[in-house]
Amino acid sequence: MTADPTGAPARPRSATTAMLDVRGLQKIYEGRGRSVEAVRDLTFTVAAGELVCIVGPSGAGKTTLLRCIAGLLDTTAGEVVLEGERVTGPPPGMAVVFQEYGRSLFPWMTVRQNVELPLKEKKVPKDRRRRLVQDSLEAVGLADAQDAHPWQLSGGMQQRVAIARAVAYEPHLLLMDEPFAAVDAQTRADLEDLVRSLWQRLGVTVLFVTHDIDESVYLGQRVIVLSNSPTVVLEDVPIDLPAERDQLTTRSLPRFAELRSHVYELIQLAKSGHRPA
């Protein structure tokens, strides 16, 4: 169960160590003659091995936040610290799964080449590279599609490839930016379970951004609810559901309904412009 399919030794990190530390993050977009404050002041931490969901009303600057954490965007103030290192560009121990699966895979490469490319960049030796690619594609159920091109696959399968690529990279932190917003409901449920099981198996830290309240409660150990823009943290909701979750039983638990209603209320508050005192 806990065996790492990639063969990497488990990281000797206790659950209390901060994997990610976001302190006073602010982002102002400077335009011609006017500036827009997308994110005002965000502070939170994610412990190693945690699965945290970030949820907020649309336009809450979720993607901005994620791009700042990923080192793809400079912050205006505050800082992002990953494993004790301040993030100034894309850090080595991180992988991102984007919402636009169709645009994040290289259409001129096969599935295998897509998964393998970041490993080549990381100079992983050939044998190990091959095994990582094989294992990760098996883990997402796409071992047979290695030689296909991404555009020959369905949307859900393309997103699986993107997940396999991220997993094969053996990141310490896996960022997911509304990864299932553009797939159909059934596929979505399958992919949610895939993320849960990969997280449990690999012990990777996951930060999952979504606008879907059910999804955030179902997936997360914690749900961080954001205000509307300029964004601050509205509430950090611990999700005390059992660790073993499945679509049918977990979603029908009374506690699930309570948590869901609570987050729903918070989102409604956020939409109406409510901010913490």
Added chain:
Amino acid sequence: MSLMNAARKILLALAVPVLLVAGWWLATAGSASFFWPPLGQILTAFADTWFSARFVTDVLPSLGRLLAGYLGAVVLGVALGTAIGSSRTLRGLLEPVLEFFRAIPSPVLVPILMLFAGIGDGMKILVIVSGCVWPVLLNTVEGVRALDEVLGDTARSYRMRRHSRLIHLVLPGAGPQIAAGARQALSIGIILMVISEMFAASNGLGFTIIQFQRSFAIPQMWSGIILLGLVGIVLSMAFRAVEARLLRWYTGLRTAQREG
């Protein structure tokens, strides 16, 4: 069934060209007109003229210069276009200048480049390079500029290094645009090959054909026109074959998008 289909397709593709050639043949069969000699006579002239030493002294040098100039232009255009397309400042600075150079009808470069490079092979290759480079360059700039942002973010987040971003992201991503530019450049290249030889040369296809015309060797002139036509057709077919191979992913992607 599919064999029948294929046979029908081939028949359909060949029907009109065959009819046209037959029509030409019949219409000129008994022709006594000086300008329009019988097709049979033109074909005999074709064999006599081009399946001879001329092939080595005129056809091959022309094609060699075209190939050298064209490939040079593609390499130069892609290299400069990638550099310019990657930098917003460089793009803003050079866009009007490039628009101007592109708008100059490239044949006027022949008299200018003759000043610098005389009338030898160097001049002709230079003319072809400087005419073909613009469509490649401008299309590359456009292709690099329009690269998908998400793909760029993906490459950055996986810490892809500069040269591997170039090889795995920028060049293939701009590939379809580069190919469009290279296709335009090819027809310009053929024009310039002929023009530069007509203007000033001692050998080559353009030179020979003009000589035929001036000495009123009409069937030979016609055979030259046919040969130029064939060169155009063969090169465009070769281009399409290479393009289809290199951009197979793009064709597939487009088909998938259209159906989806």
Added chain:
Amino acid sequence: MTAATLGRRSPPPSWLLGLAGLAGLVGIVELAPRAGLVDERYLPPFSAMAAALAEQAATAEFWRSLLETLRGWATGLAIAMVAGVALGLVIGGVPPLRAALNSTIEFLRPIPSVALIPLAVLLFGTDMRSTLLLVVYASFWQVLVQVLYGVRDVDPVARETARSYRFRPFTQVRTVIWPTALPYVMTGFRLGAAVALILEITGELIIGSPGLGRQIAVAQTSGAVAAMYALVIVVGLIGVTVNVAARATERRALRWHPSIRRDLAG
């Protein structure tokens, strides 16, 4: 990475950059020959070109040539447009015809127009009709091929609908085919306009039919290098104008157009 980025985020506007680029080009052309980097006999300084241009502009010959060039270009383009659109609609609108002619078009299109130069000279001498033949031939294919793309793009459902209401052929063309094909016709116009100018100048230069191209050849043979460059600049400016105007016409004609246009690069 914080305060520093704030100040950096304001690049100069692109028109200013573009102007700087052009000024840079003029500066290089002025200074390189003066500094002896290139032989002044081959590349005279920009000021000399400008002076030669002013001199040219004072002659009637220059204006007559300019007019000849524009006239040849416009006539050739107009003929190519009419022929290309008419034939395109007919061929594209009648599927069996299209299937039969497809290969022929693919064969004839890549034949370089300059191959016709000797024939044109033989038929028309150095008359403007020689050049016109080249211009029409070259731009005709650009227009025809675009119109064929356009007709192929017509929604089959719309076409079936028109047929089921027993629209007459002309009405079908007017209400269904033409609106869909229009963007492609405009693209054909833009491409054809550029190609027509190239062949117009080429014809004048090589055949010697009247126009700016012939003036360039004359300047070259008489060793008037600065004048030659001046004429090349004029031709380039005409080219820019043609491109910009064709693009503007295309955009204008399509502003009201409902269909979303897939950009067929080139």
